[in-house]
Amino acid sequence: MNQFQPFEQKMHSDLEIDFLLEAIYHLSGFDFRQYNRSTISRRVFNSMQVNNIPTISRVLEKVIHEKGFLEQLLNDFSISVTEMFRNPSFFKAFRQEVIPYLRDYPEIRIWHAGCATGEEVYSMAILLQEEGLLDKAVLYATDMNEQVLEKAKEGAFPIYKMQAYTKNYMLAGGIHAFSEYYKTENQYAYFHPTLLQNIIFAQHNLVTDQSFNEFHVIMCRNVLIYFSSGLQNQVHHLFSESLSDKGFLCLGDKETLRFEDIISKYKELVDHERIYQKV
Numbered sequence: 001m002n003q004f005q006p007f008e009q010k011m012h013s014d015l016e017i018d019f020l021l022e023a024i025y026h027l028s029g030f031d032f033r034q035y036n037r038s039t040i041s042r043r044v045f046n047s048m049q050v051n052n053i054p055t056i057s058r059v060l061e062k063v064i065h066e067k068g069f070l071e072q073l074l075n076d077f078s079i080s081v082t083e084m085f086r087n088p089s090f091f092k093a094f095r096q097e098v099i100p101y102l103r104d105y106p107e108i109r110i111w112h113a114g115c116a117t118g119e120e121v122y123s124m125a126i127l128l129q130e131e132g133l134l135d136k137a138v139l140y141a142t143d144m145n146e147q148v149l150e151k152a153k154e155g156a157f158p159i160y161k162m163q164a165y166t167k168n169y170m171l172a173g174g175i176h177a178f179s180e181y182y183k184t185e186n187q188y189a190y191f192h193p194t195l196l197q198n199i200i201f202a203q204h205n206l207v208t209d210q211s212f213n214e215f216h217v218i219m220c221r222n223v224l225i226y227f228s229s230g231l232q233n234q235v236h237h238l239f240s241e242s243l244s245d246k247g248f249l250c251l252g253d254k255e256t257l258r259f260e261d262i263i264s265k266y267k268e269l270v271d272h273e274r275i276y277q278k279v
Helices: 005-028 037-050 056-065 069-077 088-102 119-130 146-154 159-171 229-242
Strands: 108-113 137-143 156-158 182-185 188-191 199-203 215-220 243-251 266-270 275-278
Touching: 005 037, 005 056, 005 069, 037 056, 037 069, 056 069, 088 119, 088 159, 088 215, 088 243, 088 266, 088 275, 108 119, 119 137, 119 159, 119 199, 137 146, 146 199, 156 159, 159 188, 215 229, 229 243
Parallel strands: 108 137, 108 215, 137 199, 215 243
Antiparallel strands: 156 188, 182 188, 243 275, 266 275
């Protein structure tokens, strides 16, 4: 066996994925070229396995010529790992450290960037309602994937997840019975329409789209880990432009501003929960 064969195979695979991402960008406008390459590769190979496609070149051919396959692949690329009150200590810290600032605002604008199926934005709506702030708040929930946004708008989640969500809610400092916020029907929990009244769902691509408002809080938790360092820096500049003075940027537990060139514009409000305040 040629000792250089594994290296050559990887080089060929990388080249094929480059061509594939270029085609996706030109055909759909979605730009995955600066996403973390290992993440994209995993999703491509997973799609190949599920659809019994032998080569990346064949994936490219199907993207170009087979109706509906590009949309299917884009859904495979979308990151939708979320749950209500995920990382409860974050929401507890937000309630204790950020809410006191927000009380003084005449209105509150919060952007949930990369909201997936909406669990996080519903969690925030519940938290704000308990703190008496929901009526003066507008929550903008955006994602690049229209299909997950449609699911988010329904406010319906499988009943079997409610036990875990209830535990998260309690650990996050919830002050009521979590079951008060939803009704059950046909194996689904439907959250009360009052939580939806102040939520605006919209498609937005962090890679290619610009700022669309000024926000007091930006939530983007465990999304940037899928981006290359250059793309992360680009998105951080977008967030900085979109954040009001003394506004709050909330990242995921695996993300940090510490090594970004924009760090001088922030102070760490709650270090271990990745809550930053613009200065």
